[in-house]
Amino acid sequence: MNERAHTYPTAWHAVADHLRHLGTTAVFGLPGDDMDLLAALEQTDTRFVICRDQRNAVFMATGYALASGRPGVCAVGKGPALTNTLTGVLEARSAAAPVVLIAGGTPLERLGTGAFQELDQLSVVRPLVKWAVRVDRADRLPAALDQAVAVAVNGTPGPVYVEIPEDLANEQVTRTAPWRPAAAQRLTPDPDVLADTAARIAAARRPLLLVGGGARHRNADRSLEAFAELLGAGLFTTASGRGTVAEDHPLFCGVSGLYTVAPVDRLWQEADLVIALGSRLEETATFGWPDADQLPVIQVVSGEDGLVTARPGIGVLGDVARTVHAWTGLLSGHTPDAAWTDRVSEVRQALAARADDRALEADRTAKDSGGVPVSRVLAALGRAVPEDRVLVQENGLQDMWSYFHPHWTCGARGGSVVPSEQTPLGFGAAAALGVALAEPGRPVVSVAGDGAFNLFRSELPTLADAGAGVLYVVLDNGGYGWLQTNLDRVSGSGSRFAFTADRPTGNEGLAAAYGLKYWRADNPGDLDRVLSAAWQHCASGTAAVVEVGVRLADSPPGMAGPAGDFPLREDE
Template identity: 50%
Template structure:
């Protein structure tokens, strides 16, 4: 039997038993969570804003594949975290949010910061629960971590009211630690999916965010080789396959490279692995024609898109692929050669664009990405936003994730500032990788006071900030309608100049770019934050993006 002086002490003990190394958050003013962690080895990343804490936790969870922990107060603190939970839910980031709450005896009395937090947060998490008795603390903690990790991973909310701040909690048995279960599909569904694979002559393999950490042995690439099929990913699926593989053809839907569009127009089966097939992933012409069969594999029935015909497999993606490979003969042929040719053609076009802008005045983003690729360490993680000009990295092959690299992108919600803030959690989860956040100045501004958190904690992240003086995407949409008295972007301004502990430089001369990036790499290696600010023009956008007509 183990007795804890409070529910928070029990939570901290369980987190340590689960291997949690860092906790993100901003606790209530009673500070009991901090007292519970005081004499442990847990790292507490004290944030300035609760949304930032959720973003950092999401970045950590997406990078590590393990459940992250976020600690917040009550009332407005719970309201502030909602935006971060929405992003975590759509990103599939397993997070356990531990919140303070109004004591049961004070509910309905107008207590300080009293709010119906359960009603507000339940719709945006996988499971929400309030613990109202000390005997329920231990099972509630165990269930929270179990739910966060299993099925489609996502955020869980656990509320510990003020009654439990100084109430003893007793554990009468050993902790039951969570394990991620990897269910296999049933035999009938497997047989149906195998029949569809055998019948296909021009299949495409599409990997979504649900395949993160599920392709360590290269099952997706082996499946594509066996099928002779091109490999595409959704935005959230970046990093789950080797993007230097000869069958890799970039992103699907809105971000598809023009050379790959004929593949989508002619395909007769899409093998969708761990994707919800959200709007940007199925936008035409970078996706199959309506009515094309889509073989969908997902852990959760709710993650299956009902918009497409074709077989459905409920099960783990990696387990399903291994079952297919054991039964499916090699089928490579002309289709695979066409996929390789499309990838090579996309690479040639981008190489030509880089040669074109290399000698032009000013810094062009295509050339900036070339220099970054040459200067940054090979073992790296690119953390992205989804604004007008940081979307250059979405278009293949301006930036690729090789076998030693990874990429973290926003979900379909594309919360502004997610990438800029999540980069801190990414770095803590991958200390051996170089972490670079490729963001616009509007997104970087959302980091705000939490930039000081990175400085205080010694979290060495490089921010490459594309400064167009505001919200470039909104300005681009406004400009399509002609002149307006409104405006979202203007002359590039400053971002982080003068912030103590931040290495900051503005580079507007391409002759200095290589040198300044190398200096920034050394700064980050020493555990400091570096900001390299690049003034850019609003019209410096990928050619593939000019025809999207306002879709975002």
């Protein structure tokens, strides 16, 4: 094909060629009634994952984008098909995932006539996306697709929306120039800002380095760990930044904010500077930090919309990797404070010992109340699945254990995908399929509570059809454990309302109906056998579900109980 100019028989054939240009291996969605996109994809290598729910389709595209670093693509019909995506679009925006949502639309000539499924879709979706366009002329489609991807991947990544009205879908489209490069442009910060911030870093004696989700795919050369060593800085990630740095590094201390527990939490009280790389400093990332005026932050983000100015310090606009490389040169010969490095090492060792104690406490609780301790589930999972695994998480009561280092560790080779601050139920279970298709051959494990998994179960046939060997570990506490514990807090155990119940989940029968393997473990002694067998099955290319019976009393480490959105700390 002549790359400089080409005429496509329909708009959807142009979309299909643009997907080829992007290197998109899988598109997720539920097409509209016309099926024109599927027809255009028939003679290509691009897979279309036909989902049962449009929200889950966007979750899958988000997982694909986060894991691959490339745009995730979702295609749906019009009207209610578009509104069904909105929770997924909200999550993609909050997760800073470059997702391209393509939807059908009411024919232009019928707008305002009460046409079938007519909706002002641009007005509905605009508040949640970086950029939205309805293509009102066929010759403008190539430019719209190029611009959509450029907006999605540059600055702070995020979702974009392209609407193709039905009357344009079957028109010829001529592309008069090659498709534009789709890779994000990585910008180097202003030299004066680099010099200023390097001087502030050099003056700090007790620095902490915080690695956020904006650093994903920016540490292939392990420059972030080397920078931490240069500064003697304690190394933390946000939840979304996990998998970016080696968690077996001697300076790594765990996940910041809500997931930092004693004794490591003391480092945040003692630090005199935080260097935040690719973090927007959301509430969960800064939970438990000193008061805003007491701890200065140098914050590196790719877009000005991510800057946080409520704390003293300075913002740096630029690529994380380029910024760190520049600082490393400017700080060559820097001598870290040996006492601070020793303090970080001391606290890190104390955390490991305290984690062992917490696991034993969980064992004792399990003996009294029954169930399998989640810490033992995670330990057995770590033994069963290869070290280059990607753990895809939810954010419920029991599955939150996996956020707490070292109860779960990504090591040097592991990956992680988590929900954003929005924490929509079912995100992790659906996103895991997108992750698996983005990184074929890499082990993918989803850890989800039974409540979150219930919102994904409509996609079990999608999972079976996709042929992706994802291992689903479902922690069964009888329903919505976080909500139940909050209800118990305000109403006591005698409430006439309930979010949990001791009854079968029905997952065994559903798994069997779609040809998926199923195991259940209600005894800690069965974990190694069950998880090992399940992973061996998944490694052959077919998904499996492992349910584990857990109890509400097995609260994550450092939590004394629920208190609404956030828990009480052990010392509160």
